[in-house]
Amino acid sequence: MEFFQAIFNMSAASFAQHMVNGISLGSLYAMIAIGYTMVYGILLMINFAHGDIVMMACYFAFFGITVFQIPWYLTFVGVIIATALLGVVIERTAYRPLRDAPKNSVLISAIGASFLLENLANYLFSGRPLRFPNIELLSQNIAIAGVQVQAISLVIPVVTMLCLVVLLHIVNHTKIGMSMRAVSKDYEIARVMGINIDNVISITFAIGSILAAIGAIMWGIRYPGITPLLGVMPGLKCFIAAVIGGIGNIKGAVLGGFILGLGEILIVAFFPQLSGYRDAFAFIVLIIILFYKPTGLLGEKTTEKV
Amino acid sequence: MKKILSVLLASTFAVGMLAGCGGEKKDAAKSDVIKIGVFEPLTGDNAAGGELELRGIKLANKLHPEVLGKKVELVIADNKSDKAEAASVAARLIEKDKVKVIIGTYGSSLAMAAGNIVKENKIPAIGTSCTNPQVTANNDYYFRACFIDPFQGTVMANYAYKNGARKVAIIQEVSNDYAVGLAKFFKEAFVKLTGSPDSVIEVANYQTGDKDFSAILTNIKAKNPDAVFAPGNFTESALLIKQARQLGLNVPFLGGDTWETQEFIDVGGKDVEGASLSTAFDREKATTEEAKKFLDAYVKEYKGEPSALTALAYDAYLIAIDGIKRAGTTTDSVKIRDAIAQTKDLETVTGKTTLDKNGDAIKAAIIKTVKDGKFKYLDFVDVK
Numbered sequence: 001m002e003f004f005q006a007i008f009n010m011s012a013a014s015f016a017q018h019m020v021n022g023i024s025l026g027s028l029y030a031m032i033a034i035g036y037t038m039v040y041g042i043l044l045m046i047n048f049a050h051g052d053i054v055m056m057a058c059y060f061a062f063f064g065i066t067v068f069q070i071p072w073y074l075t076f077v078g079v080i081i082a083t084a085l086l087g088v089v090i091e092r093t094a095y096r097p098l099r100d101a102p103k104n105s106v107l108i109s110a111i112g113a114s115f116l117l118e119n120l121a122n123y124l125f126s127g128r129p130l131r132f133p134n135i136e137l138l139s140q141n142i143a144i145a146g147v148q149v150q151a152i153s154l155v156i157p158v159v160t161m162l163c164l165v166v167l168l169h170i171v172n173h174t175k176i177g178m179s180m181r182a183v184s185k186d187y188e189i190a191r192v193m194g195i196n197i198d199n200v201i202s203i204t205f206a207i208g209s210i211l212a213a214i215g216a217i218m219w220g221i222r223y224p225g226i227t228p229l230l231g232v233m234p235g236l237k238c239f240i241a242a243v244i245g246g247i248g249n250i251k252g253a254v255l256g257g258f259i260l261g262l263g264e265i266l267i268v269a270f271f272p273q274l275s276g277y278r279d280a281f282a283f284i285v286l287i288i289i290l291f292y293k294p295t296g297l298l299g300e301k302t303t304e305k306v
Numbered sequence: 307m308k309k310i311l312s313v314l315l316a317s318t319f320a321v322g323m324l325a326g327c328g329g330e331k332k333d334a335a336k337s338d339v340i341k342i343g344v345f346e347p348l349t350g351d352n353a354a355g356g357e358l359e360l361r362g363i364k365l366a367n368k369l370h371p372e373v374l375g376k377k378v379e380l381v382i383a384d385n386k387s388d389k390a391e392a393a394s395v396a397a398r399l400i401e402k403d404k405v406k407v408i409i410g411t412y413g414s415s416l417a418m419a420a421g422n423i424v425k426e427n428k429i430p431a432i433g434t435s436c437t438n439p440q441v442t443a444n445n446d447y448y449f450r451a452c453f454i455d456p457f458q459g460t461v462m463a464n465y466a467y468k469n470g471a472r473k474v475a476i477i478q479e480v481s482n483d484y485a486v487g488l489a490k491f492f493k494e495a496f497v498k499l500t501g502s503p504d505s506v507i508e509v510a511n512y513q514t515g516d517k518d519f520s521a522i523l524t525n526i527k528a529k530n531p532d533a534v535f536a537p538g539n540f541t542e543s544a545l546l547i548k549q550a551r552q553l554g555l556n557v558p559f560l561g562g563d564t565w566e567t568q569e570f571i572d573v574g575g576k577d578v579e580g581a582s583l584s585t586a587f588d589r590e591k592a593t594t595e596e597a598k599k600f601l602d603a604y605v606k607e608y609k610g611e612p613s614a615l616t617a618l619a620y621d622a623y624l625i626a627i628d629g630i631k632r633a634g635t636t637t638d639s640v641k642i643r644d645a646i647a648q649t650k651d652l653e654t655v656t657g658k659t660t661l662d663k664n665g666d667a668i669k670a671a672i673i674k675t676v677k678d679g680k681f682k683y684l685d686f687v688d689v690k
């Protein structure tokens with residue numbers, strides 16, 4: 001009842017504005033969710049440090065542009081490279097030594113890596129928020145038929161879709177992608193077949209971190225406050241997005257990201273009095289979807305290996 | 307082993323008691339000093355705030371060293387930013403040091419921890435910057451020099467109304483008691499001023515740590531408010547205002563004293579220009595004689611800008627001295643309490659201070675706005 005009333009009361013411009021907001025937020029979630037899903041697909045572990053890698057990338061961008069005054073396009077390339085390296089280093093130091101340990105140990109190690117990054121950032125950069133560098137070209141406002149759109153909000157979905165296409169190509173049509181798929185099916189066998197699984201895993205982390213860096217840059221332009229705990233909530237939400245879509249499935253992660261982002265915006269749009277319960281929405285959707293489809297929307301049924 | 311321990315413990319107690327006796331004997335002697343306890347967090351999480359307030363109290367003591375012909379002696383006690391410690395430190399100030407008045411503290415929870423102790427011992431305490439309403443509620447012996455959280459809400463409602471706002475939206479950080487308190491009293495005051503419950507067109511909530519406010523802002527924009535009251539943490543508030551501007555919601559944003567940080571301006575950039583907030587003290591608009599004396603002394607002693615905390619602590623000392631003076635006694639703490647409760651139009655650094663029936667300061671609030679990347683004095687709101 002209230003729902004229909006809300007729809008009728010809403011002008012077309014407002015609705016369009018909400019949709020633009022939702023798509024932009026959803027694309028950001030999708031971008032970061034892919035990183036979770038890739039690592040899970042290969043290692044069957046949740047890389048809890050992924051959100052904190054996003055946070056570190058924001059700081060890299062801050063230092064490049066604001067502190068060292070490097071032009072933003074060059075900085076972004078640097079940020080992507082530095083973040084990829086960070087991801088690989090984390091994998092080498094925190095996860096590789098535990099390759100043959102029980103999965104739970106790796107999970108705990110991931111939580112440890114996450115805390116380490118958060119506290120390191122707190123120690124190095126202090127807990128006081130910094131401003132993500134302003135890039136006029138991307139942060140400017142464009143008005144389209146009464147809808148105010150920030151340039152970055154148009155860029156975000158395009159970049160996300162581009163990344164998705166490139167990624168699907170890599171995974172499905174290249175040699176390294178084939179190795180990835182092999183490792184994800186069964187890495188013991190893959191190893192026996194002569195695949196250098198350490199390399200494959202490093203590359204997976206590098207790709208995941210590159211996506212995290214691109215996501216972080218777009219996140220920073222859209223929400224320009226940088227703090228050491230910046231990655232916690234997006235990390236959690238994107239993890240949920242990955243699970244909703246079916247963890248391990250790249251298209252699923254993107255789908256989950258959009259469901260979550262659009263859902264969060266639209267629930268506030270239609271039920272303004274629920275604005276304080278936005279975060280709860282993500283968890284409720286997660287519970288409902290897992291209840292009916294435990295493997296997520298696009299997840300495959302797998303039999304547990306014993 | 308047990309025996310040795312108990313002997314050790316017993317002897318420790320004995321020595322402690324002896325020491326206590328020694329202290330009391332000296333205090334009991336007729337003296338020409340009156341002791342005022344300074345109750346502040348000088349170590350721990352709140353040490354920075356405690357330190358700034360201690361400066362104010364010391365400065366005030368330097369400029370007003372005597373009352374009723376007796377020298378004021380400050381007994382400085384560290385409550386260590388710890389609630390349990392705060393209670394025992396307050397008890398020690400009263401029982402061992404025999405202070406007649408206590409000044410402090412930074413942090414409402416620390417003040418509340420000492421609340422019952424000052425009440426039971428009938429020793430008046432004057433809070434510096436503890437703004438939670440609970441500090442003075444149901445406690446006749448706790449007063450404060452600062453205004454309380456709800457008061458700021460009322461002040462901003464008056465300010466908004468005065469500047470022509472008739473339809474406002476409220477966006478509150480719902481997980482923060484401070485913001486919810488401000489929002490509640492803003493709403494009450496604004497509805498009373500306009501005489502219409504529809505004048506607050508929307509109350510939207512967000513959680514601490516939220517980054518995306520586009521949905522609530524789009525809703526609010528559709529309702530065309532004249533102004534938005536958005537009390538909350540400075541990072542979230544700066545992002546909120548930025549996104550409002552991006553969505554083309556170009557109405558004034560109002561907030562509370564938490565906004566008064568450099569980070570608010572750093573993160574918000576040009577988008578927070580024109581955002582206004584209420585605060586207790588502004589250096590450029592130090593209107594009273596006392597404020598001029600305070601500023602001169604501060605610059606001489608510490609250099610740089612005094613913070614609102616230092617000014618409020620200075621005022622707390624003035625309230626104590628004024629109360630003692632009017633009570634005409636330096637020994638009867640109940641009479642001193644009654645006199646403090648009557649504080650009216652006392653000239654202090656942060657304007658004229660009057661205490662209401664709860665013991666909270668009623669004073670004009672200062673409205674500041676962001677202009678050219680700095681907080682600038684804008685207006686003065688008196689609420690009767």
